[in-house]
Amino acid sequence: MLYIGVDLGGTNIAVGVVDEKGNTIATASTRTLAKRPYQEVIRDMGRCALEALKKSGHDLDEVHSIGVGIPGVANPETGVVVFCTNLGWHDVPLRDELQKMINKPVFIDNDATVAGLAESLFGGSAGTHSSVFITLGTGVGGGIIIEGKPWSGFHGIGSEIGHITLVADGDMCTCGKAGCLERYCSATAIGRMGREAMKNHPESLIAANCGGNPDKMNAKVVIDAAKAGDQVACEVFNSYIKYLALAINTIISFFDPEVIVLGGGVSAAGPFLLEAINRELPKYILFKTLPYARIELAKLGPGAGIVGAAMLGK
Amino acid sequence: MLYIGVDLGGTNIAVGVVDEKGNTIATASTRTLAKRPYQEVIRDMGRCALEALKKSGHDLDEVHSIGVGIPGVANPETGVVVFCTNLGWHDVPLRDELQKMINKPVFIDNDATVAGLAESLFGGSAGTHSSVFITLGTGVGGGIIIEGKPWSGFHGIGSEIGHITLVADGDMCTCGKAGCLERYCSATAIGRMGREAMKNHPESLIAANCGGNPDKMNAKVVIDAAKAGDQVACEVFNSYIKYLALAINTIISFFDPEVIVLGGGVSAAGPFLLEAINRELPKYILFKTLPYARIELAKLGPGAGIVGAAMLGK
Numbered sequence: 001m002l003y004i005g006v007d008l009g010g011t012n013i014a015v016g017v018v019d020e021k022g023n024t025i026a027t028a029s030t031r032t033l034a035k036r037p038y039q040e041v042i043r044d045m046g047r048c049a050l051e052a053l054k055k056s057g058h059d060l061d062e063v064h065s066i067g068v069g070i071p072g073v074a075n076p077e078t079g080v081v082v083f084c085t086n087l088g089w090h091d092v093p094l095r096d097e098l099q100k101m102i103n104k105p106v107f108i109d110n111d112a113t114v115a116g117l118a119e120s121l122f123g124g125s126a127g128t129h130s131s132v133f134i135t136l137g138t139g140v141g142g143g144i145i146i147e148g149k150p151w152s153g154f155h156g157i158g159s160e161i162g163h164i165t166l167v168a169d170g171d172m173c174t175c176g177k178a179g180c181l182e183r184y185c186s187a188t189a190i191g192r193m194g195r196e197a198m199k200n201h202p203e204s205l206i207a208a209n210c211g212g213n214p215d216k217m218n219a220k221v222v223i224d225a226a227k228a229g230d231q232v233a234c235e236v237f238n239s240y241i242k243y244l245a246l247a248i249n250t251i252i253s254f255f256d257p258e259v260i261v262l263g264g265g266v267s268a269a270g271p272f273l274l275e276a277i278n279r280e281l282p283k284y285i286l287f288k289t290l291p292y293a294r295i296e297l298a299k300l301g302p303g304a305g306i307v308g309a310a311m312l313g314k
Numbered sequence: 315m316l317y318i319g320v321d322l323g324g325t326n327i328a329v330g331v332v333d334e335k336g337n338t339i340a341t342a343s344t345r346t347l348a349k350r351p352y353q354e355v356i357r358d359m360g361r362c363a364l365e366a367l368k369k370s371g372h373d374l375d376e377v378h379s380i381g382v383g384i385p386g387v388a389n390p391e392t393g394v395v396v397f398c399t400n401l402g403w404h405d406v407p408l409r410d411e412l413q414k415m416i417n418k419p420v421f422i423d424n425d426a427t428v429a430g431l432a433e434s435l436f437g438g439s440a441g442t443h444s445s446v447f448i449t450l451g452t453g454v455g456g457g458i459i460i461e462g463k464p465w466s467g468f469h470g471i472g473s474e475i476g477h478i479t480l481v482a483d484g485d486m487c488t489c490g491k492a493g494c495l496e497r498y499c500s501a502t503a504i505g506r507m508g509r510e511a512m513k514n515h516p517e518s519l520i521a522a523n524c525g526g527n528p529d530k531m532n533a534k535v536v537i538d539a540a541k542a543g544d545q546v547a548c549e550v551f552n553s554y555i556k557y558l559a560l561a562i563n564t565i566i567s568f569f570d571p572e573v574i575v576l577g578g579g580v581s582a583a584g585p586f587l588l589e590a591i592n593r594e595l596p597k598y599i600l601f602k603t604l605p606y607a608r609i610e611l612a613k614l615g616p617g618a619g620i621v622g623a624a625m626l627g628k
Contacts, residue, residue, distance in 0.1 A: 073601060073604065082604060083601055083603070083604060129468050130467075130468050142568070144568075144569075146460075151569075152570070153444075153569060153570020153571065154443050154444050154570055154571055154572040154607070155570055155572075155604060155605050155606055155607070156570070156604075157566070157567075157570045157600070157601050157604055157606060158566075158567075158568065158569055158570030159568065159570075160567040160568070160600055161567070161568060163563075163567045163600045164563075164564045164567050164568055165480060165560045165561075165563065165564055165598070166479060166482055167481060167482045167483075168480055168481045168484070168498070168556075168557060168560055169481075170482070175600060177597075177598055177600075184482070242482075243482060246479045246482055247479075249477075249478075249479065250478045250479055250564070250568075251568070252471070252472075253471075253472075253474040253475070253477045253478050254456070254458075254472065254473065254474070254475060254478055254564075254565070254568065254569070255458075255465075255467060255472055255568070255569070256466070256467020256468055256469055256470070256471050256472030256473075257467065257468055258468040258469075283491075284479070284491055286471070286474055286477045286489060286491075287387060287397055287471050289397070290387065290396060290397060290469060290470075290471055291469050292469055292471060293468070293469070
């Protein structure tokens with residue numbers, strides 16, 4: 001059988017036809033244009049699904065189901081998108097609307113959760129008993145997978161790792177709360193810390209690498225300079241790593257999964273990130289002599305969104 | 315069938331015979347005397363089990379299994395106590411040793427986890443899909459229950475809620491790490507905050523109620539004075555409630571259980587605690603308009619340890 005996966009983002013709708021083994025055999029995409037009525041956005045999802053299917057050379061008869069990863073909160077049972085900030089969606093009956101076009105079972109879940117599902121099936125946590133996927137991007141998202149199934153909690157609001165409190169009374173988060181994990185562990189956080197460090201260290205490589213322009217400072221600038229051994233960049237990076245290790249320890253102390261997978265923009269730092277975390281994390285682990293979660297890099301890249309969504313129906 | 319539950323503490327071994335409905339029909343107990351060889355402690359567990367069974371008027375034939383809640387980390391599969399700080403135990407083959415005396419299936423798990431299991435079967439979270447139990451005592455422990463089964467994680471080190479980081483770079487915890495949740499959310503924390511407040515407010519009711527003696531200050535003194543409307547006590551209590559609400563929000567944001575149950579010494583504050591939490595918690599919830607975990611008080615008291623341990627075998 002084949003599975004259609006839809007990665008619904010604030011900017012683009014990306015759709016793929018995925019086989020049993022998690023290979024994406026054809027894709028199609030279009031702009032989301034989120035300000036349109038939701039019916040139009042969903043119609044474009046359906047259109048892209050049929051387009052990708054045509055490209056794949058297969059028939060609708062061979063499609064088992066359609067899965068959709070959404071940047072918000074879904075109710076997997078009713079197929080309703082409960083809440084989706086950057087689309088302005090509230091109680092949108094996505095399943096019913098999509099089934100008007102394509103009469104197949106439709107499954108929906110949070111985008112980070114479905115990316116975590118893809119990693120747990122075919123990527124960094126493949127074959128594990130339990131895993132937590134963390135996306136370190138503009139924000140911080142999470143996906144909890146238990147025995148191959150996504151866990152989004154009883155009310156569908158779980159795995160929102162970014163808004164765990166890491167520093168009570170700390171810096172203000174975009175959500176309006178102080179001290180959220182996202183404020184310290186996102187790619188955005190590295191860029192912000194880089195900008196602050198650059199002010200006091202105009203001689204640093206991070207300042208040179210963005211031409212002294214704060215608008216050009218980002219996680220990659222800091223990490224590349226840290227890899228090159230720039231002291232200021234290393235200090236920023238190490239400070240970031242401390243927060244990320246504390247966040248990972250929180251997941252271990254509370255949930256103790258078999259594997260924690262790091263994805264999103266920051267994970268592009270690769271083994272440099274992994275080695276830094278594996279040096280820092282043991283400081284915070286409670287039971288020093290016992291085994292704890294292995295930390296892995298995400299393997300599937302941005303395509304995990306399509307693959308994970310597709311696999312919701314498997 | 316009947317189930318024997320053993321609550322192994324640093325001070326006492328408490329054993330009960332429990333029926334299918336969670337009623338403890340007979341008990342026996344003895345001192346742990348933790349410095350003895352573990353074989354002697356386990357022999358006393360067995361002795362108490364047989365004594366309680368005799369008191370109950372039932373036969374060993376009617377006993378399905380024995381469950382043991384331990385103050386540490388267990389490997390439920392091997393029946394080995396991996397680590398138990400206040401008993402000084404390390405890799406103790408509890409199951410094998412206990413079966414030398416009583417040839418029945420033996421199950422072991424963490425004490426807070428089994429108390430959470432008891433609450434999820436017969437107490438504050440009875441009949442729920444998923445729950446997290448939090449003990450607010452000398453320290454802070456936790457128990458995660460998913461569909462009626464305890465979740466202790468892949469390596470058996472999960473639900474150690476007390477050592478999640480709540481305040482990065484915060485106050486030092488007894489575990490040697492800075493800013494642990496336990497440091498801010500335990501009964502001990504209220505007492506400590508009370509002692510600090512008393513220094514600056516010798517006129518307060520909390521100072522009067524412990525006769526100005528810092529050694530007599532504890533959570534109950536603060537909470538009783540707060541209930542009586544003492545302003546200094548209310549400030550201490552509200553500060554505690556803020557940290558506890560942040561901690562609860564972390565559990566909701568990450569795991570999103572159906573119910574969170576508050577147990578341990580602080581929960582004796584009853585509805586006064588519950589009302590305070592329900593006022594404070596909504597400030598920190600990410601999705602303001604969506605339902606989230608109900609907060610309940612533990613219903614079973616200290617007996618939950620025996621009942622939950624017994625139910626491990628059910």
